[in-house]
Amino acid sequence: MASPHRSGGDSMNDRSDVIGAVSGPGDNPNEFLFVTPEDQAVKTGEFITYTVTVEGESRDVFARVTNREQIRGLPDTFLADPAVAPETIAATLGVPHDDTDLYQLTAMVIGYYDTMMSTFANPRQLPQTGTPLRIAPAEQLEAVLPNLGVDSTTADVTERDGLAHTGWLLNRPTGEVNIRMPIDEFASTHLAILASTGSGKSYTGGVLIEEMMLPSSRAALLIFDPHGEYDTLSEMQTHSAFEGDDGYQPDVVYFDEDRLRIRISELELGDIMAILDNPSDRMQERLAGGWRAMQNKDSRTWGVDELVEQMYTMYGEDDSSVGGLEWRLRRSIQRNELFQPEANVPLDEIVAAGQCTVLNMETLDSRNQQLIATVLLRRIYRERLNAMRGRESDIECPVFALFEEGHRFAPGSGSAPSIGILRTITSEGRKFGFGIGIISQRPSKIDQDVLSQCGTQITMKIRNPTDQEAIKKSVEAAGEDVLRELPGLTPGQAVLSGDAMNTPALVQIRKRLTDHGAGSLSATEQWSETYDRQQSQPVRSEPADFGGGESTGFEEL
Amino acid sequence: MTIETQPEDTHVDNCLALGSIVSSNSHLDYTVEIYKETDRERAPQIDEREFGQPVFIQKSVSGEPYLVMGVIYNTQLVDPDQGRTGPRLAQSDQGQFTPGYIEERTTLAGVALLGTARVTEDGLLTDPSHELPRWTLEVDDIVCQCPDELTKTFHMNDEGGLQFAYADRILNVGGPLGSDVLLSIIGRLRSMIADTDKNQRVLDVVEQNITWQAHTDRGVIR
Numbered sequence: 001m002a003s004p005h006r007s008g009g010d011s012m013n014d015r016s017d018v019i020g021a022v023s024g025p026g027d028n029p030n031e032f033l034f035v036t037p038e039d040q041a042v043k044t045g046e047f048i049t050y051t052v053t054v055e056g057e058s059r060d061v062f063a064r065v066t067n068r069e070q071i072r073g074l075p076d077t078f079l080a081d082p083a084v085a086p087e088t089i090a091a092t093l094g095v096p097h098d099d100t101d102l103y104q105l106t107a108m109v110i111g112y113y114d115t116m117m118s119t120f121a122n123p124r125q126l127p128q129t130g131t132p133l134r135i136a137p138a139e140q141l142e143a144v145l146p147n148l149g150v151d152s153t154t155a156d157v158t159e160r161d162g163l164a165h166t167g168w169l170l171n172r173p174t175g176e177v178n179i180r181m182p183i184d185e186f187a188s189t190h191l192a193i194l195a196s197t198g199s200g201k202s203y204t205g206g207v208l209i210e211e212m213m214l215p216s217s218r219a220a221l222l223i224f225d226p227h228g229e230y231d232t233l234s235e236m237q238t239h240s241a242f243e244g245d246d247g248y249q250p251d252v253v254y255f256d257e258d259r260l261r262i263r264i265s266e267l268e269l270g271d272i273m274a275i276l277d278n279p280s281d282r283m284q285e286r287l288a289g290g291w292r293a294m295q296n297k298d299s300r301t302w303g304v305d306e307l308v309e310q311m312y313t314m315y316g317e318d319d320s321s322v323g324g325l326e327w328r329l330r331r332s333i334q335r336n337e338l339f340q341p342e343a344n345v346p347l348d349e350i351v352a353a354g355q356c357t358v359l360n361m362e363t364l365d366s367r368n369q370q371l372i373a374t375v376l377l378r379r380i381y382r383e384r385l386n387a388m389r390g391r392e393s394d395i396e397c398p399v400f401a402l403f404e405e406g407h408r409f410a411p412g413s414g415s416a417p418s419i420g421i422l423r424t425i426t427s428e429g430r431k432f433g434f435g436i437g438i439i440s441q442r443p444s445k446i447d448q449d450v451l452s453q454c455g456t457q458i459t460m461k462i463r464n465p466t467d468q469e470a471i472k473k474s475v476e477a478a479g480e481d482v483l484r485e486l487p488g489l490t491p492g493q494a495v496l497s498g499d500a501m502n503t504p505a506l507v508q509i510r511k512r513l514t515d516h517g518a519g520s521l522s523a524t525e526q527w528s529e530t531y532d533r534q535q536s537q538p539v540r541s542e543p544a545d546f547g548g549g550e551s552t553g554f555e556e557l
Numbered sequence: 558m559t560i561e562t563q564p565e566d567t568h569v570d571n572c573l574a575l576g577s578i579v580s581s582n583s584h585l586d587y588t589v590e591i592y593k594e595t596d597r598e599r600a601p602q603i604d605e606r607e608f609g610q611p612v613f614i615q616k617s618v619s620g621e622p623y624l625v626m627g628v629i630y631n632t633q634l635v636d637p638d639q640g641r642t643g644p645r646l647a648q649s650d651q652g653q654f655t656p657g658y659i660e661e662r663t664t665l666a667g668v669a670l671l672g673t674a675r676v677t678e679d680g681l682l683t684d685p686s687h688e689l690p691r692w693t694l695e696v697d698d699i700v701c702q703c704p705d706e707l708t709k710t711f712h713m714n715d716e717g718g719l720q721f722a723y724a725d726r727i728l729n730v731g732g733p734l735g736s737d738v739l740l741s742i743i744g745r746l747r748s749m750i751a752d753t754d755k756n757q758r759v760l761d762v763v764e765q766n767i768t769w770q771a772h773t774d775r776g777v778i779r
Contacts (some may be wrong), residue, residue: 077769080762089762091714094687094722 018132038101049135058113067106117150138177157316164211167509187435189455197462215244218354222401228362235514251355266382282321303341304334347394374418384432398433406438407445426453444470455499461489568680572701591664609741611703622676630665630731630738669730671723685711687722736771
């Protein structure tokens, strides 16, 4: 008979919370197998712990359950008749069937929490056969799963400031293990929220915005919203949860299309080239000359007229290329209300601590959306650079900019004027307090340089193999076990990984405090409502009233 | 010779005696010599001692009447004359010259034990147990044919379901014919319960499993 004192250093007296025992090493150097009976329902993704002695100190090593296989159970042949329960067959044949199922689970060692390094350290030794395993305690997981830099695994993190309560561990009961990501971490090393349509990416974005606008954080947020999905955020201004002791209440500012303007002198030559219709080489050369000359002038409030005049002065009144340029400039820039010689979006109005600014770009076409983003990002970046270098600056505090439909602003293929500045900010913005958040349902369509620089990832349900591949390639923290979870997630469930986490975790996103504005339209409901209304209205020529739906663009239907 | 067939009587004392134990091969495996006309007034007919026939042996343990249940899982013919190649003494008017030992020809049956049960005051079977019988039978113990009603009771569990909890042992003791013994018992039980009984479907699955396993073991299915 086996000795009751197997290796693992645990005595027999307190084994009530033991869920299984190690049966041996797994296929992979960091994997081990353990066996557990049926009544211990250990789910995949569950965090378990065991104790090892590392350099004379007893350490709790965390491991994640990655696979579950049945090693003993009733044979499949007992299932031959769906109307007869396999247990009945077992009872008939005298085969034991109560609590006899045995499962072998695979677990991946994450490591013990090294308080010196404030992260997990791999003990580089697998637990010995027979080592008892326990479910990791909730308080410990709350302290060590996110990258909070706690100095002890028993630290209480519930009252800490600057944390974004994102949700709770999916494997545990609602609210048992709350995951609070450090805002500083993802706001400086950038964030990506990747999920297919309808799996809750905007919702998750909303949750993070709320967390960042709480009195404990008071962030300076800028949201590039191409769909007008964030109009419900204004509720934060009156919601009691956002009220600070000192009278703080977040400011939510909406910038609509008519206030979104680009001062022509803020554009760069490359931007202009991208807007113009197929300019010839000679035209490009002429434009470059004229543009440089205008940039060197003191005045920053010049328009197309002044630019064209400058080029005629430089290249002669009868220069045909300048003529062609004039026609193109007037068509693409002068007739577009977005571009103005003087008007500009005042930075101090859109960026301030405790203010969440939503740039509602719903009615702009995607080229104009990109240009607005390009110019604003460039200006904010310049100001942040000034601020960090001690020069006069309009923006004194760090900024976090969130891009809904991120693939529009940083597309992986084709050209977008905003790619350059986004690449710059994602690779260097960290030093200047400029963080970017990208929300997208098509990771494969995002520029890989931008995506790979997003240090923290919230990945939700993604079935498309191309998109999964893109995540695998560009997201460092996305291990195989994370990718395997993606197709099986349901809306509201996410994998948190990257800089803000010490190890990836499967999380149920918490409920939003404010309403969610981006739900799908109920087409059938609206059809029948409209039909009823039309029936009750005898005069057919009257315009149909579609009612005040939350969503977009009804008035134009 | 005519044998009057008695109506089936389910009282254990009235059951037809099939033979007596002559030896054993193991704790579970006994050899029974089947009675002949010379042994008993009412000798068992060929279909009353057939392969798969459930049997019982009455046993008194500490004054309590018990039944040790078994099944005929094998048969063997014994003819001491077999193999003799010496000169035949038979004449044309005498089919066989049989000086004495023709009566020594006999039929042996292998009986495997299935379990035990208690006997009620009415001589019926109760408390069936499919566990290994602990008691040893003795030479000359009488083996009786088990009537269908008792066989059925023996195979019912408390919840009204069927049970063959001895299945693993019978497959082992029965050797190459183990599965056929079980299938034969299943066949008997099938005819004892109504066609609409839910246990019919359970029997289907069990039968299928055993047949499949037997075919696999014998190399029909690979």
